[in-house]
Amino acid sequence: MNVLIAGAGRLGAEVAQVLSASGNTVTVVDPDQMRLDALRGRFAARLVLGDASEAAVQARAEVAHAALVVAATGQDEDNLVISLIAKRRFGVSRVAARVNDDENAWLFDHHWGVDVAVPAATPLVSLIEEATGATDTVALMRLSSAGVGIVETTITEESSSAGLPLGDVELPGGTMVATVVRAGQPTAPRPDLILRPGDELLLVSHAAGEQEIHSAFQ
Known part of the structure; x- marks a missing residue:
């Protein structure tokens, strides 16, 4: 499965490592070159410098080929825009987005292109299961x-x-x-x-x- 992860922070890096280890083709997008450099060599992933809330950056990261997008930045507004662009502009079939502030949780629905809203406190394994639709291993x-x-x-x-x-x-x-x-x-x-x-x-x-x-x- 092709997966695009927006955000190379702790959560994005962990999700990328898990999905890469499971044999998925992973692309990580982040505007911070130092964050991307920190991931280099840790696992197999394509690293793309840029802001994933911009359609041009998603296009450069070949999001149209992704079966799953995970918006894992630390900003709710960015995660919503990333989700909307991925779903509406590029037709990504499954989009998971991190909810950093519980007060914003009501926004994370299909209107913004979000299939799976993931509270920040959600355990990593639950996030992966919900995002990928996996139910067994x-x-x-x-x-x-x-x-x-x-x-x-x-x-x-x-x-x-x-x-x-x-x-x-x-x-x-x-x-x-x-x-x-x-x-x-x-x-x-x-x-x-x-x-x-x-x-x-x-x-x-x-x-x-x-x-x-x-x-x-x-």
Whole structure:
């Protein structure tokens, strides 16, 4: 999937790293050259200097080829304009925008081209799931320096592992379960823990890919 991220601050950088690690083609746009330089080499992404609230800059960043735009700047007015241009001018199918000030949340709707409004306090994984429409496995981040990937997968009614003890699931080599989140609470990943629909598992691996881990549980 082609993704354009407007804003190379903390949030934009984290989203870019996650989506790049998941195999997406990522473009990051920011008017601050120093911010872009700080991202260079951290992950695979095209870096474009410019203000994404300008149609010409979005055009130069080839936003028309993007399936997803994430407006992640620290200014609500910029995020709204970025969203509107991406949706109305270039026809981007899915636009997610960060809401920095809760009082402005009512503006972030389809009238401004926003499909997903993301409050600033939203956890990163939730932002990615909502923005991309993902509902099962989301690669959270890849710690390239250590060669370690962190992957989340959710057990559903249809999952082959539903109803099985965690210890009975054959994991790919070099992979371990870090925690199981059940009803919003982290649970120790004991071998005798029976997996239930709705359980969210966080796994760490230095060898297996996202699809291998997903297949083990689904």
